[in-house]
Amino acid sequence: MLIALSNTPRDYAWGSPTLLADLEGREPTGAPEAEVWFGDHPGSPAEVHDGSGRTLDAWLPAAAAEHDVPAKLPYLLKLLAAGAPLSIQVHPSKQQAVEGFAREEAAGVARDAAERNYKDDNHKPEVIVALSDTFTALAGLRDLARTRALVDLLGDAPAVAALRAHLRGDDSADALRSAIGWLLGEADPAAIEQIVDAAASAESEEYAAELALTRSLHSAYPADPGIVVALLMNLVELRRGEAIFVPAGVLHAYVAGLGVEIMAASDNVLRGGLTPKHIDVDELLSLVDFRPAEPPFLRATPSGADAEVFAPDVEDFSLGHLAAGGATELPLTGVAIALGVAGRTTVSGASGSRLVLEPGQAALVTADESPLATDGGGEVFVAMPGD
Structure with a gap:
């Protein structure tokens, strides 16, 4: 089953007024457009275009018994357009998130409180792949x-x-x-x-x-x-097509450019500067890995003709990439989200279901549609669970 998904851009102040509009071939709104989320995260769940009127966070649990989908996705896929630097930040490990979330719950800290550090009990490793000619981080x-x-x-x-x-x-x-x-x-x-x-x-x-x-x-x-x-x-x-992987403990900030980002489904962020928001210095220092290291570049692994997979060592996600130029296939590791980023691409599954993706358009793909095939002159990224 292939079902179209859509969402509206998040208007964070650091967003670019032009990068997402240019990708989608439309006129800019004049407002900053920072991120478009393709997933079931309750902060901004994608809309499911199957006539149900549901967002993906409601659609998945309702469909889980009948279709080959989980009740909740382990990952969140985004388009990210940085017109100004994001805050310096770090994400906790899974154990640190579990302990921190339980501690703040027991202390009665409201989940929407400005001083709250842990919004959930999950880690948030992430990968970003540059879509603009350059992406600075x-x-x-x-x-x-x-x-x-x-x-x-x-x-x-x-x-x-x-x-x-x-x-x-x-x-x-x-x-x-x-x-x-x-x-x-x-x-x-x-x-x-x-x-x-x-x-x-x-x-x-x-x-x-x-x-x-x-x-x-x-x-x-x-x-x-x-x-x-x-x-x-x-x-x-x-450069366009290059990626970095940011695991738990690594200080990072995205500075400028357009990218496709995938992460574990979490909202746990501890900030370390370049922000007016709350900074819990002691908690930040307890999470950061202070060992110097080279930049954490992530190379993709080839997966057949014109296909590759960015696969960090995490269970939550991997990110397939189907290049422009012709017909190709990508094996899926579970329920997936396909996102067009260039050209016009027809995506099709094992059942024969087909959808056309323009830049900025996405589709939910159930695991039984593996392998996902593309045809046309476009370029597609595919979020799926880690292998």
Whole structure:
């Protein structure tokens, strides 16, 4: 069974006013359009176009007994259009989410409270694949020797010297924990401004992109400590079709561009800067993996002609990709959501059911339709459970 799905864009302030409209070939609304969710998450469930008038969170439990679908999806698929940087954030592991959610439930913290950290008891690993020519992100903490070299460019103002002192030591993770804890919890706005001003006036060929981002972030988030936290992170520029995988504990922020994103079905986000929202510094520090690492690129595995799968080591999801150019097939690992991102593509299942997908259009595909086939000059991403 193939059934068309749709949803309306979320109007978060960081959204782009043009990227989603350009993808779908329509006039921009003039408002920021940040994300379109294709899933059953109650925050913005997709509409099911089968005449029932239901959204997917209601449709799946009603259909589970009759069709080959679960009552709830383990993943959430999104189009994400960043016109301005998102907050620096981290997601908990499954165990941390279970414990944190139970703790806040027992304490009586309202689930919609601004200070609430855990909205549910699930983890939220995620993958994003660039759809724009470039997609800029911050992902993970940079090698400490390189970070020290960057900070050495900033001169000897008192706040810079304090940051440098926190970054000393033989244990890289301890040094980065100390620096980020100080920036988010103890450094006053004047100290943050001093470091940012030093970075804004610094020059370096090697770190030109990082220093330019600092200047850009300063105009968007004046005196926000996250500007300096960003200086400690890997700056990544994905080309179209490239991906990163962000597991639990990895600090990250999406800065600019259009991408297709898949994640475990959760809303657990702890923020670490570039935001006016609540930051629980102690809880954030308890979750972050402070070990420096290279950017977490994720390479796709080929799956037949013109098909590939982005498959991180998680049970919740994998993301198939069917390239433009001709007929191809993709085996499904369970109930799937197919999303058109370029051209015009006919998708069809084993039963002979067919739908045409234009960019920005999606379809629910039951597992018994495997393999999913495409034909035409379009490009499709397919969300499905992990294998």
